Amino acid sequence: MAQIMDGRGLSEGIREKVKEDIAKLQQYGIAVGLGLLQIGENPASRQYFFATKKACSKVGISTYQFKLPETASVNEILNVVHSINRDERVNGLLVLFPLPGRINARRIVNEIAPEKDIDGLGSLSVGRLAADESTFQIFKEGHYEMLYECRFMPTVSSFLPCTPFGVIRLLEHYGTGIKGKHAVVVGKSLAVGKPLSLMLLAKEATVTVCHRETHDMGNFTRQADIICTATGVRGLIRGDMVREGAVVVDIGINVLDDGSIVGDVDFESVEKRASFITPVPGGVGPVTIAMLLENTVRSAQRNEFFKSPLMPG
Numbered sequence: 001m002a003q004i005m006d007g008r009g010l011s012e013g014i015r016e017k018v019k020e021d022i023a024k025l026q027q028y029g030i031a032v033g034l035g036l037l038q039i040g041e042n043p044a045s046r047q048y049f050f051a052t053k054k055a056c057s058k059v060g061i062s063t064y065q066f067k068l069p070e071t072a073s074v075n076e077i078l079n080v081v082h083s084i085n086r087d088e089r090v091n092g093l094l095v096l097f098p099l100p101g102r103i104n105a106r107r108i109v110n111e112i113a114p115e116k117d118i119d120g121l122g123s124l125s126v127g128r129l130a131a132d133e134s135t136f137q138i139f140k141e142g143h144y145e146m147l148y149e150c151r152f153m154p155t156v157s158s159f160l161p162c163t164p165f166g167v168i169r170l171l172e173h174y175g176t177g178i179k180g181k182h183a184v185v186v187g188k189s190l191a192v193g194k195p196l197s198l199m200l201l202a203k204e205a206t207v208t209v210c211h212r213e214t215h216d217m218g219n220f221t222r223q224a225d226i227i228c229t230a231t232g233v234r235g236l237i238r239g240d241m242v243r244e245g246a247v248v249v250d251i252g253i254n255v256l257d258d259g260s261i262v263g264d265v266d267f268e269s270v271e272k273r274a275s276f277i278t279p280v281p282g283g284v285g286p287v288t289i290a291m292l293l294e295n296t297v298r299s300a301q302r303n304e305f306f307k308s309p310l311m312p313g
């Protein structure tokens with residue numbers, strides 16, 4: 001029977017550390033703020049807004065809501081993004097998805113200043129991840145450790161997308177090992193599958209990426225030491241597709257008619273074969289939020305480091 005990878009427990013630890021970091025910044029009169037940009041009245045983005053606001057207030061991050069009507073033009077949205085880029089209260093900006101269908105989301109996220117792009121979605125952040133210019137954030141060994149011990153983090157690099165960053169943190173927390181393992185990522189979206197495959201590659205896994213056009217997916221997943229699935233297709237990964245002892249990370253979220261939530265993995269059959277498995281809910285989800293909080297406080301720390309490198313004590 002697989003060991004459960006408890007995202008709530010890990011998330012608690014990360015939040016405590018974020019709280020401490022915020023308290024340190026407050027000693028210097030620095031407040032930490034997250035901007036939430038919502039366009040229209042989509043129920044999913046409203047729900048995410050309230051959940052994020054609550055998580056922020058628990059650790060001492062102020063939230064600023066920027067709300068535009070469903071009918072807002074791209075130009076109006078970009079003006080708001082530009083003003084948030086200059087807003088000193090806001091250290092990170094999160095655009096709440098989905099945007100109205102006629103809006104090109106890439107056009108919006110690409111205007112977020114990279115130092116405030118705390119979900120790493122803009123092209124510059126994606127490029128820096130692909131070029132290994134921001135992946136130091138997923139390394140703790142060796143000389144990278146110094147960066148984690150610093151009160152202020154001395155780097156201009158971009159942030160890593162919260163969900164895949166959270167997956168790496170979960171794997172590391174449970175000591176599953178990544179280097180030299182065969183990782184199969186199911187899903188290739190820009191928000192989850194693609195950056196996750198780049199992060200696993202940076203950590204020297206051998207990475208296979210599957211998607212909708214992959215033929216006989218079980219042929220790939222059965223060879224995997226680590227399976228990470230992010231599709232939103234209920235029951236896509238079944239026990240017969242998993243090698244005995246594999247690590248299974250379920251990122252998918254599917255809301256059932258009765259309001260309950262399940263992932264992509266058929267938990268019952270897979271947990272009998274896996275060595276580690278994430279539950280849904282309570283696995284990747286809470287860690288994603290924790291990474292959002294951590295990225296926001298890192299942004300505030302970097303901001304201060306560059307503006308006042310010779311701070312006292």
Ligand SMILES: NC(=O)c1ccc[n+]([C@@H]2O[C@H](COP(=O)([O-])OP(=O)(O)OC[C@H]3O[C@@H](n4cnc5c(N)ncnc54)[C@H](OP(=O)(O)O)[C@@H]3O)[C@@H](O)[C@H]2O)c1
Pocket residue numbers: 163186187188189190191192193210211212213214230231232233236251252253254284285286288
């Ligand atoms: N837990 C969290 O914190 C968290 C955060 C973000 C997202 N999620 C969840 O993760 C899931 C994926 O999110 P996303 O933003 O990446 O979604 P997305 O943009 O819709 O991407 C879904 C990916 O899954 C692939 N796919 C769809 N059906 C498939 C199938 N039958 N076989 C193989 N691959 C298939 C798609 O392949 P193609 O590219 O070929 O179409 C695509 O790459 C969703 O359920 C979402 O709610 C969870």
